[in-house]
Amino acid sequence: MTRRPRWFAVGKEPSSRARITLGLLSFLLPLGIWALVSYVPWIWHPLVRVSVPGTVEWFKPDLLVEHAVFNEENAKAVAAGGTAATGTPANPIFLPAPHAVGRALWTAFATPPILRDELWLHQSLWLSIRTIFWGFALSSLIGVPLGILCGAYPPVARLTEPVVDFVRYMPAPAFGALAVAVLGIYGAPKIAVIFLGTFFQQVLVIANTVRRHDPALIEAAQTLGAGPRQLLLRVIVPSCLIDLYNDQRILLGWAWTYLIVAEVVGISSGITFFINQQAKYRNFDNVYAAIIIIGVIGLVTDQGLAFIGRRIFPWQVRRSSRLRAFLALLGRKGGQGV
């Protein structure tokens, strides 16, 4: 007799098979709800899609009208001796069905731009990635060293952190107009907004991580003859390296959240322009596709960085990785799960 696994044991990891199931479910559940709302006619579906207009004058095939209006117009038509329109329940246009969005994931890339100087989706995406990259790289170039100095030397923190804390509460988009005035209307002000949105958080987050270094290691290094410079570069920084790397992963996600507001600064561009444009044409399946692509890029980058992190920090105490657990599960052909 096997003991039933307990799901609500505090702090206890489930088995690797259960972990993968849960990971898949985490995506499949929302997808399932979306599919239910889209495909089951009696769930939500507040509108009617007209199939045969009958004698209602302004009805056309594929027109979306509210149930009440549809019934009213039909009643009027029948009373006037005409034929009633027929239709099927439908959802509003801003909620396309999963299959439409799935198709759009492909067609969005294949659709040529409508106007001459508009960009293809992949070009828009590339523009956005470049904006993020430069904004984040510039922010890190200053923010990481400054954060490390703040964390290691309290006087630097006392000098820097009050003002950083102050500016941090000013929303980065508020600087958009200023950025345009100073940097023009093209790429630079967008990078500046990403920079402003990331930098101040970055200094504080990095400083906090570095402040948590183990003082016992500093003392050990001192008794081994390490000077002030070596304490910083050979002890404090390496002792925090894994945490700093993970902070950077989180901060990169933070930078992405500023993308949409950054890209409407000056001349709208990148993925934001694509999304706005598609919304204007009422191609909501393309809008969803673009949003999902942003999510996929984010998830893939983050998991990629996590994977790289496990390689470049060999002293890290390994927690079982999701990818490895998944591969192990695939490798175990029909074997009994533990």
Place this chain on the structure above:
Amino acid sequence: MSAPTQAQDYLRQAPAVAERFRRLKERPVVLEVRDLTRSFPTAAGKEVTALRNLAFAAHRREFTCIIGPSGCGKSTLIRLLAGLDEPTSGEVLLDGKPVSGPCPDRGMVFQGYTLFPWLTVKRNVMFGLQMAGMEKGQAEAEALQWLELVGLIKFKDAYPAQLSGGMKQRVAIARALAPNPRVLLMDEPFGALDAQTRSQMQHHLLEIWRNVDVTILFITHDLDEAIYLADRILVLKAHPGEVQELIEVPVPRPRHPAQTNSPEFLAVRRRLEELIHPRLEETVEKLPIVRLTKAGDDVE
């Protein structure tokens, strides 16, 4: 009439042991502590004196154990010796010169394993050598020699997280000894180890000490450990921390675990218990008697 003589037994030394102590005291003093006082301000605005007017000297290649009840200032003392803390008054002399600040001429092994987790065992040992400006190839060669000495050459490329507690402390010893310190300071280095590993480590430490020119100061609260390791035992008392007695251990060297039952060993042990235990009983709080079980039979 036998009780007083028995009480003095720990002072009696076999001729060979007495001769050894005579020669030991002829050796130059490496570490000297003069009138050392350290007090800390408390939250209430008062002062707590952790150490008061402490004085003692350690001769070259001497093994001194420092023992005393919890809170008597042992860690405070060793941090002052290491230069990690400043005395309120008094001074610490190394080879006759006052010390200020930490320096690799006083190596330290801490109770918590303070190995650098991001460096391999070999690189941990190389750390002090490289801080002293030694070029990498030579530092590596020397580090390997030290690892050989502590018997961990096979683990040179392992990371600290992959080692057991005893192995970590051996690396820590190698790391502290590599820059050739005059004094090795050890603050309850084996305190976190299980009894078996602990006695192995004591044996290892004596072996290492025999092969290296270093003076050792070793803090412990384990009486047997102190007797097994030390030439002399510095017994401190608490509140404030002062020297209570400096005991010359009459157990002959080389030491061996079987000596634990020898008369000399037991005599010293009795004396240490006399010095430390009564105070323990004074300080142990009496617990109020509350019976929380209805079981009829008594445990005693």
